Amino acid sequence: MDMTGEGGRIARDAANRQPRPGEYLAWRVGSEEYGIDIRKVQEIRSYEAPTRIPSAPAHVKGVVNLRGAIVPVVDLRLKLGREAGYTASTVVIVLSVARRVAGVVVDSVSDVVDLAADAIRPPPEVADATGPRFITGVASVGGRMLLLADMDTLLSDTLGVS
Amino acid sequence: MTATTAAADHDLTQFYQVFFDEAAENLDTFEQLLLGLDVDAPSDDTLHAVFRCAHSVKGGAATFGFSDMADLTHAMETLLDRLRRHEQKPSTQMVDTLLQAGDTLRALLHCRREGGEPPATDGLLRALARHCEAGAGTPAPAPMQAAHGMPAQPGGARDLEMLVGPPATAAIADDLIELFAEVSGGGRLERAGNAPGQAGDCVRFRLNTTASDSEVLDLCSFHAPRDAIRLQPWPAARAADFELFEPPPVLPAAASALSGTPPAAAPAPAAAPRTAAAETIRVSVDKVDQLINLMGELVITQAMLAQRAGQLGTGAREQLVGGLSDLERTTRDLQESVMAIRMIPMSDVFNRFPRMLRDLASRLGKQLELRTVGEATELDKGLIEKITDPLTHLVRNSVDHGIELPAERIAAGKSAHGTLTLSARHEGGCIVIEVQDDGKGLDRGRIIAKARAAGMDAPDTMSDGEVWQLIFAPGLSTAEEVTDISGRGVGMDVVRRNILALGGTVELDSARGKGTRVRVRLPLTLAIMDGMSVGVAGELYVLPLASIVESFQPQAGAIRTLAGGAHRVVKVRDEYLPVVGLRDAMNAPPPDEAAPPMLVVVQAESRSMALEVDRLVGQQQVVVKNLEANFRKVPGVSGATIMGDGRVALILDVPALVRCSPAAQAVPA
Numbered sequence: 001m002d003m004t005g006e007g008g009r010i011a012r013d014a015a016n017r018q019p020r021p022g023e024y025l026a027w028r029v030g031s032e033e034y035g036i037d038i039r040k041v042q043e044i045r046s047y048e049a050p051t052r053i054p055s056a057p058a059h060v061k062g063v064v065n066l067r068g069a070i071v072p073v074v075d076l077r078l079k080l081g082r083e084a085g086y087t088a089s090t091v092v093i094v095l096s097v098a099r100r101v102a103g104v105v106v107d108s109v110s111d112v113v114d115l116a117a118d119a120i121r122p123p124p125e126v127a128d129a130t131g132p133r134f135i136t137g138v139a140s141v142g143g144r145m146l147l148l149a150d151m152d153t154l155l156s157d158t159l160g161v162s
Numbered sequence: 163m164t165a166t167t168a169a170a171d172h173d174l175t176q177f178y179q180v181f182f183d184e185a186a187e188n189l190d191t192f193e194q195l196l197l198g199l200d201v202d203a204p205s206d207d208t209l210h211a212v213f214r215c216a217h218s219v220k221g222g223a224a225t226f227g228f229s230d231m232a233d234l235t236h237a238m239e240t241l242l243d244r245l246r247r248h249e250q251k252p253s254t255q256m257v258d259t260l261l262q263a264g265d266t267l268r269a270l271l272h273c274r275r276e277g278g279e280p281p282a283t284d285g286l287l288r289a290l291a292r293h294c295e296a297g298a299g300t301p302a303p304a305p306m307q308a309a310h311g312m313p314a315q316p317g318g319a320r321d322l323e324m325l326v327g328p329p330a331t332a333a334i335a336d337d338l339i340e341l342f343a344e345v346s347g348g349g350r351l352e353r354a355g356n357a358p359g360q361a362g363d364c365v366r367f368r369l370n371t372t373a374s375d376s377e378v379l380d381l382c383s384f385h386a387p388r389d390a391i392r393l394q395p396w397p398a399a400r401a402a403d404f405e406l407f408e409p410p411p412v413l414p415a416a417a418s419a420l421s422g423t424p425p426a427a428a429p430a431p432a433a434a435p436r437t438a439a440a441e442t443i444r445v446s447v448d449k450v451d452q453l454i455n456l457m458g459e460l461v462i463t464q465a466m467l468a469q470r471a472g473q474l475g476t477g478a479r480e481q482l483v484g485g486l487s488d489l490e491r492t493t494r495d496l497q498e499s500v501m502a503i504r505m506i507p508m509s510d511v512f513n514r515f516p517r518m519l520r521d522l523a524s525r526l527g528k529q530l531e532l533r534t535v536g537e538a539t540e541l542d543k544g545l546i547e548k549i550t551d552p553l554t555h556l557v558r559n560s561v562d563h564g565i566e567l568p569a570e571r572i573a574a575g576k577s578a579h580g581t582l583t584l585s586a587r588h589e590g591g592c593i594v595i596e597v598q599d600d601g602k603g604l605d606r607g608r609i610i611a612k613a614r615a616a617g618m619d620a621p622d623t624m625s626d627g628e629v630w631q632l633i634f635a636p637g638l639s640t641a642e643e644v645t646d647i648s649g650r651g652v653g654m655d656v657v658r659r660n661i662l663a664l665g666g667t668v669e670l671d672s673a674r675g676k677g678t679r680v681r682v683r684l685p686l687t688l689a690i691m692d693g694m695s696v697g698v699a700g701e702l703y704v705l706p707l708a709s710i711v712e713s714f715q716p717q718a719g720a721i722r723t724l725a726g727g728a729h730r731v732v733k734v735r736d737e738y739l740p741v742v743g744l745r746d747a748m749n750a751p752p753p754d755e756a757a758p759p760m761l762v763v764v765q766a767e768s769r770s771m772a773l774e775v776d777r778l779v780g781q782q783q784v785v786v787k788n789l790e791a792n793f794r795k796v797p798g799v800s801g802a803t804i805m806g807d808g809r810v811a812l813i814l815d816v817p818a819l820v821r822c823s824p825a826a827q828a829v830p831a
């Protein structure tokens with residue numbers, strides 16, 4: 001491989017925020033399975049109805065009290081354009097996003113997988129240029145396809161990060 | 163011996179912060195004292211105090227090797243020493259130069275803290291030296307002049323005695339001699355025998371050089387730390403009765419090297435004007451904020467306990483009631499004490515103005531007298547920081563547009579100097595800060611004209627109060643010309659927005675030819691608030707008690723409609739107030755069944771409205787939490803709190819609700 005080619009790839013990877021090898025928490029929204037860097041995950045809670053915020057978009061369910069901190073709860077299923085139901089097994093992942101703490105509602109949480117560098121591939125080129133920028137990689141685990149998600153990219157606008 | 167230079171090499175950076183803080187305080191005191199100095203009849207106490215401020219800063223600066231600051235403070239000290247010994251009389255120009263020197267020191271301090279290009283000090287050093295020379299009666303012999311202060315006399319070689327010690331190794335002496343020999347302009351350095359009474363482990367040199375003291379020290383620092391070097395005029399040239407030249411302080415660690423005393427002891431002895439030091443303690447803001455957070459948690463827990471106890475059976479409850487009420491009382495007292503830690507007197511804010519006004523007045527050619535009332539009034543530290551900019555703008559406005567030129571004032575039968583009054587007082591749960599001037603007042607006609615020119619609706623029937631409020635509209639400036647001080651028309655809009663963001667209000671009052679008064683009202687603290695909780699659509703919301711006028715259940719048919727049902731009003735005593743459903747304002751779903759509503763009359767910025775809610779829940783103190791810590795600013799909401807049951811309740815921004823509700827603007831009195 002020539003140096004300029006490698007240099008270009010490294011630069012592109014840096015720009016794409018290539019996911020690091022390591023442990024990822026796997027969770028589901030609908031039929032899709034996602035993974036998020038375990039270091040961003042603070043805790044996992046069961047869903048409780050948050051306090052509504054007036055004039056917030058539908059996917060911002062409101063805020064909850066997390067041991068004294070006021071934390072916004074975003075329903076990822078609504079954000080990703082899917083249906084959302086709230087049952088006893090609905091789960092909220094509390095994570096750190098862009099130096100804030102936020103909770104995201106997902107359908108279920110499965111396990112923690114350890115991904116080696118060679119298991120992580122760059123995301124497939126999607127025809128539509130406005131495709132999901134928050135997916136920064138794809139990993140194969142057993143027969144599963146894990147979409148590695150960058151929450152900062154997905155939630156910055158919603159949380160009002162400048 | 164070796165330990166000495168090792169101690170000097172210790173990482174001193176951990177002590178920098180203390181020096182920065184103390185130096186900043188000293189510079190503030192320095193400026194205040196100078197501003198208060200009566201040039202014609204200077205008080206000895208003031209002169210001594212000013213000298214001590216400069217001396218303290220010099221001591222610390224020299225210890226840490228901040229030679230630019232040390233040189234400048236040394237030059238200031240030289241002049242101040244002459245003044246305090248009555249060897250010279252102070253003049254306004256001297257005060258100006260000293261004030262400028264103080265500014266430059268602040269800038270140098272800032273560069274040390276944050277990095278950046280430090281300002282040049284040559285001009286100031288020369289100016290300070292000139293003041294000294296101008297005052298000196300008989301010109302001192304040339305070599306003596308060179309020994310005063312730090313700057314190099316161009317072309318003039320000086321004979322200096324250099325004491326280095328104790329040197330880390332014996333070879334250092336030879337290294338230094340070689341170094342000076344090699345470096346052009348360094349001068350001639352030769353070993354000299356020890357002087358009588360000199361410390362045995364120091365090495366003495368004679369140096370003939372054209373370089374300045376700081377350049378010499380810089381050169382030596384290749385082999386020996388600056389702090390271990392003392393420069394003095396060579397004894398032969400030193401007049402017996404003069405002792406103005408003070409050598410840079412040697413690190414006391416040199417004396418206590420073996421015991422390993424931290425060098426931070428050095429600044430402390432030099433700092434004299436700290437009579438208040440014994441009564442105060444320096445605490446980091448983080449620690450205080452942590453206390454406040456814990457206090458908040460305690461209040462919440464105590465509220466939860468009280469609520470749970472209320473749900474117990476009578477027998478169990480009685481056992482708890484005594485303890486719980488004690489707990490509540492103690493918690494409240496503790497909370498007040500903790501909040502009080504963050505309270506700072508308004509004098510901290512007011513003290514920034516004398517200097518600014520002095521410069522501003524002289525630049526505009528106006529004469530000003532500043533009066534302050536109620537400087538001891540205290541305000542939460544967080545608010546103090548945020549109110550300073552808006553207040554500064556208001557003060558500048560008064561001076562720029564309010565106070566007239568002396569000639570105009572005299573023609574109007576007023577005194578030549580204008581008076582600006584800054585006042586602060588507590589009123590209810592708020593602090594009221596006023597900026598008042600006795601200038602020419604606001605021109606109602608011009609404001610209306612400007613508003614109309616900007617496309618705003620400004621009928622002649624507007625009351626004075628409403629006309630003054632137009633000033634806060636963005637883009638509206640009635641200044642004849644835009645000065646760099648104010649007049650771009652963006653100021654008052656931003657001022658009001660900033661004050662509103664703090665949960666406060668701002669009002670204007672003016673009389674043509676007499677003056678203008680701006681009144682700012684702020685809550686005493688942002689952290690804890692008395693609130694009334696109301697229920698709407700199954701959610702709890704908190705209204706600040708300070709905004710609530712009254713609440714009542716309207717009789718059937720009391721709420722009337724206007725304009726085909728678009729607006730609703732209710733008669734309260736003699737007034738018709740607009741009725742706004744909180745349900746609608748909060749975009750909550752419509753109720754399943756129509757329940758009899760409750761009305762809460764709220765007031766903000768001289769406007770009232772009636773908020774319709776489902777039920778009144780209770781009154782309590784709430785701990786205000788910030789939504790923006792993890793989320794964005796939500797319009798109509800000023801914060802959130804955690805109720806006794808652990809749920810989050812939103813705290814409503816009443817002024818915003820009043821402002822935004824279209825009904826509130828339409829109703830005639």
